[in-house]
Amino acid sequence: MATTIPAKSTGAKSKGLLALLAAGFILTGIPTVIVGPILPVFISRWSLSDTQAGLFFTVQFTAALCGVWITTALTSRHGYRPSLVIGYLLTGAGLAALNAPTHVLALVATGVFGVGYGMVVPPTNLSAAEAGGASMVSLLNFAWGIGAVACSPLILLALRHHFLTSFLGMVASGALVLAACFFFVEFPVDVHARTPESAGTRSAAPAIGITVAVSALFFTYVGTETSIGGWAAEDTKRLAGHASSLTTMAPLFFYAGLMLGRGAAPLALKRLGEFRLVLSALALDVLGVLLIIGANSPRVAIAGLAIAGLGCASIYPIYISWFSQWYGAAARRLGGVVFSTASLGASALPWLVGFISTHTESLRVGLLVPLAGCFVMLGLLAFLRRRGLEFR
Secondary structure (H helix, E strand, O other), X not given: OOOOOOXXXXXXXXXXXXXXXXXXXXXXXXXXXXXXXXXXXXXXXXXXXXXXXXXXXXXXXXHHHXXXXXXXXXXXXXXXXXXXXXHHHHHHHHHHXXXXXXXXXXXXXXXXXXXXXXXXXXHHHHHHHHHHHHHHHHHHHHHHHHHHHHHHHHHXXXXXXXXXXXXXXXXXXXXXXXXXXXXXXXXXXXXXXXXXXXXXXXXXXXXXXXXXXXXXXXXXXXXXXXXXXXXXXXXXXXXXXXXXXXXXXXXXXHHHHHHHHHHHHHHHHHHHOHHHHHHHHHHHHHHHHHHHHHOOOHHHHHHHHHHHHHHHOOHHHHHHHHHHHHHOOHHHHHHHHHHHHHHHHHHHHHXXXXXXXXXXXXXXXXXXXXXXXXXXXXXXXXXXXXXXXXXX
């Protein structure tokens, strides 16, 4: 799918590129989750229903899906550079315009930065998987977690001191700097320029039923994670009865659990192995979501968010590692399909939470969607194991 960083490349140039990719993921964590902490502001500003508010997630991740398609076409022909440069340019442009005067313009801005980070995430993740497996993906996504965790307190600070537009402009400037850096950085030689020998090895993809199940795993996981983090601020706000510093900061606790879990993932992988770690993580997710749904105070909900974030931490990196392991060279061709379904999940499930909430007049009922997602993933994993796939 994309030009990747060879595992054996240990020179200063490769290390510098990895550091730049990590810096990019730190920034990317902000636009990925920014709709969650800023959503209560938009709901109040334009008197949005939950269905209308959920449309921000739909626009964001449908746009990210378009970004995945664009980057799949670009990287297969031209390598990393065009996708990363264009992706960060669009991310900066969308963030700069997010605090728009109208609902429609805010949706457009959300779509623009959605396309942007949709272009940079897939090749970065797959390169990490090929370079070092689940541990490398976890560490790279730990960098993403830094940006995601920082987002809520930074939004709170910006709202409290009335400089939201300036803050968004500063983050946009950082994206433009990254675009310039990726324009000039030297990339390794494309290791996917396959020789006849390599073309004949590990090129066969698993059966179509397995590919559908793997795609469903990505769809369900990303949709579940986005639903929990995206609705965290609004859920705690309703529990408290009003907006406060604590309610705006609520997503921080989810993404802090996510970040800490990814930092600890390499150690946990050595002790438990990938399959048992995923099962344990899904159990934590179920516990966390149940606490959120049953909470009678913001503090209980926040505890549930932290537990759910810790549970989510290891799942996505391990899924990417399994995908790379199972599909080999075919992962480069099918990566666009899998990452597209992930974006569709993030587009559909948070909107579904809002839709159910609107029609039942209960956000708690809507949050049954991510709870169901955990059980769907358990069923898909059981199916894949019965089909004989290797789980490390």
